[in-house]
Amino acid sequence: MSKQTLSFQAEVKQLLHLVTHSLYSNKEIFLRELISNASDACDKLRFEALDHAEFYEDAPNLDVRILVDKSARTLTIRDNGIGMSAQEAIDHLGTIAKSGTKDFMGRLSGDQQKDAQLIGQFGVGFYSGYIVADRITVESRRAGLKPEEGVRWSSEGTGDFEVDAITKPTRGTDIVLHLREGEDEFLSAWKVRSIVNKYSDHISLPILMQKEEWDAEKGEHVTLDTWDTVNQAAALWTRSKSDITQEQYDDFYKQISHDQDAPLAHTHNRVEGRSEYTQLLYVPAKAPYDLWNRDKKGGLKLYVKRVFIMDDAEALLPSYLRFVKGVVDSADLPLNVSREILQESRDVKAIREGCTKRVLSMLEDLAKHEDQAKRDQYAAFWTEFGSVLKEGIGEDFANRERLAKLFRFASTAVDDGATQSVSLADYVDRMKEGQEGIYVITADTVTAAKNSPQLELFKKKGIEVLLLTDRVDEWLLSHLHDFEGKPLHNVTKGAVDLGSLQDEAEKKQAEEAAEHLKPLLERLKTALSDRVKDVRVTTRLVDSPACLVTEDGEISGHLARLLKQAGQ
Ligand code: ADP
Ligand code: MG
Numbered sequence: 087m088s089k090q091t092l093s094f095q096a097e098v099k100q101l102l103h104l105v106t107h108s109l110y111s112n113k114e115i116f117l118r119e120l121i122s123n124a125s126d127a128c129d130k131l132r133f134e135a136l137d138h139a140e141f142y143e144d145a146p147n148l149d150v151r152i153l154v155d156k157s158a159r160t161l162t163i164r165d166n167g168i169g170m171s172a173q174e175a176i177d178h179l180g181t182i183a184k185s186g187t188k189d190f191m192g193r194l195s196g197d198q199q200k201d202a203q204l205i206g207q208f209g210v211g212f213y214s215g216y217i218v219a220d221r222i223t224v225e226s227r228r229a230g231l232k233p234e235e236g237v238r239w240s241s242e243g244t245g246d247f248e249v250d251a252i253t254k255p256t257r258g259t260d261i262v263l264h265l266r267e268g269e270d271e272f273l274s275a276w277k278v279r280s281i282v283n284k285y286s287d288h289i290s291l292p293i294l295m296q297k298e299e300w301d302a303e304k305g306e307h308v309t310l311d312t313w314d315t316v317n318q319a320a321a322l323w324t325r326s327k328s329d330i331t332q333e334q335y336d337d338f339y340k341q342i343s344h345d346q347d348a349p350l351a352h353t354h355n356r357v358e359g360r361s362e363y364t365q366l367l368y369v370p371a372k373a374p375y376d377l378w379n380r381d382k383k384g385g386l387k388l389y390v391k392r393v394f395i396m397d398d399a400e401a402l403l404p405s406y407l408r409f410v411k412g413v414v415d416s417a418d419l420p421l422n423v424s425r426e427i428l429q430e431s432r433d434v435k436a437i438r439e440g441c442t443k444r445v446l447s448m449l450e451d452l453a454k455h456e457d458q459a460k461r462d463q464y465a466a467f468w469t470e471f472g473s474v475l476k477e478g479i480g481e482d483f484a485n486r487e488r489l490a491k492l493f494r495f496a497s498t499a500v501d502d503g504a505t506q507s508v509s510l511a512d513y514v515d516r517m518k519e520g521q522e523g524i525y526v527i528t529a530d531t532v533t534a535a536k537n538s539p540q541l542e543l544f545k546k547k548g549i550e551v552l553l554l555t556d557r558v559d560e561w562l563l564s565h566l567h568d569f570e571g572k573p574l575h576n577v578t579k580g581a582v583d584l585g586s587l588q589d590e591a592e593k594k595q596a597e598e599a600a601e602h603l604k605p606l607l608e609r610l611k612t613a614l615s616d617r618v619k620d621v622r623v624t625t626r627l628v629d630s631p632a633c634l635v636t637e638d639g640e641i642s643g644h645l646a647r648l649l650k651q652a653g654q
Contacts, residue, residue: 087172087237087249087250087251088250088251089248089249089250090248090249090250091246091247091248092176092180092246092247092248092249093245093246094180094181094241094245094246094247095180095181098180098181098213099244099245101213102213102216102243102244105213105214105216105217106216106217106243108196109214109217110217113217113218113269114281114284114285115214115217115285116214116215116217116218116263117163117278117281117282117285117286118281118285118286118341119211119212119214119215120163120211120212120214120215120261121150121163121282121285121286121289121293122211122286122289122341123211123212123261124150124163124164124165124167124259124261124291125150125165125167125289125290125291126167127165127167127168127169127258127259128148128149128150128165128166128167128168128291129167129393129394130167130168131148131166131167131168131229131257132148132393132394133393133394133395133421134168134229135229136393136421136422137422138229138230140230141168141229141230141257142229143229143257145166145256145257148165148166148167148291149165149166149291149292149293149294150163150164150165150289150291150292150293150294151163151164151165151293151294151295151313152164152278152282152293152294152295152316153295153296154272154273154274154275154278154295154296154309155273156273158264159264159265159270159273160262160263160264160265161219161262161263161265161272161273161278162260162261162262162263163260163261163263164258164259164260164261165258165259166256166257166258167229167257167258167259168228168229168258169226169227169228169229169231169257169258169259170224170226170228170237170259171228171231171235171237172235172237172249172251174228175224175226175237175239175249176239176249178212179212179224179239179247180247213243215243215261215263216243218263218265218266218269218272219243219263219264219265219266219269220242220243220264220265220266220267221240221241221242221243221264222240222241222243222261222262222263222264223238223239223240223260223262223264224237224238224239224240224259224260224261224262225237225238225239225252225254225259225260225262226239226254226258226259226260227254227256227257227258228257229257229258233253233254233255234251234253235251236251236252236253236254237249237250237251237252238250238251238252275295275296275298275307275309278295279295279316282295282316282317283316283317284337285337285341286317286341289317289319289341290319290320290321290324290392291319292315292317292319293315293316293317293319294313294314294315294316295313295314295316296309296310296311296312296313297309297310297312297313297314298310321389321392321415322334322335322338322366323354323364323365323366323413323415324364324392324415327354330354335349335352335354336348336349338366339352339368339370339411342387342411342412342413343368343370343385343411345370345371345372345374345411347370347371347372348371349368349369349370349371349411350368350369350370350371350452350463350466350467351368351369351448351449351451351452351463352366352367352368352369352412352448353365353366353367353444353445353447353448354366354367355444357440360436361416361418361433361436361437361440362416362417362418363414363415363416363417363418363437363440364413364414364415365412365413365414365415365437365440365441365444366412366413367386367410367411367412367441367444367445367448368410368411368412369409369410369445369448369449369467370409370411370470371463371466371467371470372470373409373470373471374409377408377409377471377474385398385408385409385410385411385412386398386399386402386403386410386411386412386413386414386441387399387412387413387414388402388413388414388415388416388419388423388428389413389414389415389416390415390416390417390419390420390421390423391415391416391417391421392415393421395419395421395423396425399414399425399428401425401428401429401431401434401438402414402428402434402437402438402441403438403441403442403445404438404442404478404481404482405477405481406474406475406476406477406478406481406482407441407442407445407475407478408474409470409471409474410441410445414437414441416433416437418433419431419433419434439484442482442485443485446485446488446489446492449464449467449475449492450488450491450492452464452467453492453509465494465505465507468494468506469506472493472494472506472556473556473557473558475489475492475493476493476556476558476559476562477558479562479565479566480561480565486565486566490510490566490569491509491510491511492509493509493510494506494507494508494509495508495509495510495513495526495552495553495554496508496532496535496552496553496554496555497513497550497551497552497553498536498541498544498545498550498551498552498553499513499516499550503532503536503553504532508552510524510569510570511570513550513552514569514570514572516550517550517572518547518548518549521549522572522573523572523573523574523575524552524568524569524572524573524574524575525544525549525550525551525552525575525577526551526552526553526554526563526574526575526576526577527540527541527551527552527553527554527576527577527578528554528555528559528560528563528576528578529553529554529555530555531555532553532555534555535553535554535555536553538578539632540577540578540635541577544577551577563576578635578636579635579636596623596624599623600622600623603623607621607622607623
């Protein structure tokens with residue numbers, strides 16, 4: 087291959103411009119992104135070497151080295167991972183294969199803190215190097231290729247990049263950042279170490295830097311030829327709980343989730359028995375922007391005996407828990423496990439059940455915690471993820487009771503009826519003497535629900551009604567028929583039977599009225615014959631003259647409106 091100059095894909099150009107101009111106040115994240123790429127490259131090597139032991143060549147110990155060169159004003163991130171062939175360098179560093187790029191650019195908010203997180207989420211981390219560098223040179227050689235088959239890729243990050251063949255004796259990749267004017271702070275080994283500590287302490291790969299010594303004669307720090315490890319280099323989940331601080335747990339979460347906020351809760355366990363594995367699971371505090379994306383995969387990373395196998399292992403948790411982030415490290419699965427095998431595996435089934443139970447316990451602990459602050463966290467969780475959790479009622483039969491207990495609803499019994507804070511258990515505790523069922527109303531909004539004529543009688547009698555206004559609620563009701571033996575009644579459906587809550591006098595009055603009003607009912611029925619099925623006398627209204635209801639077992643008026651909106 088002779089030297090060639092190629093042009094960046096148009097999208098990349100745009101992206102580069104945005105990245106360098108909009109992330110400036112958070113510039114140190116470039117180091118996190120480049121170290122994370124180096125770590126990915128080592129994971130890939132380990133994985134490919136399962137079938138190709140020769141890929142290790144004579145360097146089986148994988149690590150990342152960071153070199154500072156003050157006179158050349160460069161900072162180099164070097165790994166001995168999988169490396170890139172010339173074609174891979176062209177493809178991976180000059181184009182953006184992932185479809186999410188447009189989305190990414192549309193999402194940049196101008197809030198640099200937030201945008202800096204997006205960069206990692208969208209897999210465009212390499213380009214963050216241009217925040218501090220006006221030229222990046224990449225020298226790489228893929229494992230398994232000959233030393234002469236190395237590649238040098240170089241670009242100022244504007245329009246073009248160059249690629250050239252080089253001889254590179256060692257496998258892996260050097261990312262050389264030529265620092266911009268004014269970015270000399272990244273030439274300070276001390277500064278670089280502190281950034282590595284902040285962002286990459288939990289990378290399970292050793293990150294090495296050269297020692298420095300104060301040279302009194304020269305009056306400056308000189309770099310020595312000895313290397314030391316800057317990070318802890320032990321995968322967090324393999325360490326014992328008692329050795330891990332809350333802050334370390336939080337940092338690890340931020341690293342794997344690209345979320346800037348600390349998580350709400352975590353659970354970390356080594357499970358032994360039928361299936362042996364370690365789980366470290368987190369519940370985030372905020373919903374990601376794509377929570378409602380149907381294709382969104384789960385948030386768990388799968389490792390087998392500490393070897394990284396795959397991201398987004400959706401088989402490890404049911405889809406209604408897709409917001410959970412974390413790591414599962416299995417001792418039983420084969421290293422060459424594929425997504426297809428995962429779907430079938432009995433070990434995976436055990437892991438999935440185990441993880442589901444743990445997540446539910448984590449939520450239960452928050453929900454009924456003695457500490458008000460924790461309960462508030464549950465309320466916040468519910469606001470962010472409640473609708474997703476509701477999907478579980480149809481998806482996870484085994485846990486439906488535990489799930490139903492975690493649900494929260496708006497209610498006529500709460501002053502500020504708009505917040506979803508009432509549990510079914512709260513409702514049952516407050517049920518009136520003689521009340522047999524749980525009354526709910528479905529509507530588009532809480533205001534519509536509260537002002538519905540169908541609630542008049544309930545208001546008059548002081549009977550609590552839960553106000554269900556989420557899109558999934560109709561669907562929820564079609565799966566959740568009762569709670570602790572108490573049937574759920576949608577008051578927009580059929581005749582309301584208040585059972586023994588209705589006094590005899592009222593019933594009698596209604597029967598008499600029905601008799602007395604028969605001729606009127608007949609005339610109404612004839613007049614509306616092609617529009618309604620039946621016209622009845624009701625006791626449910628107090629002030630309004632009439633209301634519409636649907637038949638039991640039929641779709642409710644609210645659902646019919648939703649379907650119509652959706653064009654069905
Ligand atoms: P992502 O890491 O999410 O894929 P990046 O922009 O960070 O996105 O990196 C783009 C691609 O460049 C990577 O997917 C990988 O194929 C390649 N790459 C980057 N750094 C390295 C490296 N150190 N070793 C091997 N490949 C790399
Ligand atoms: Mg990356």
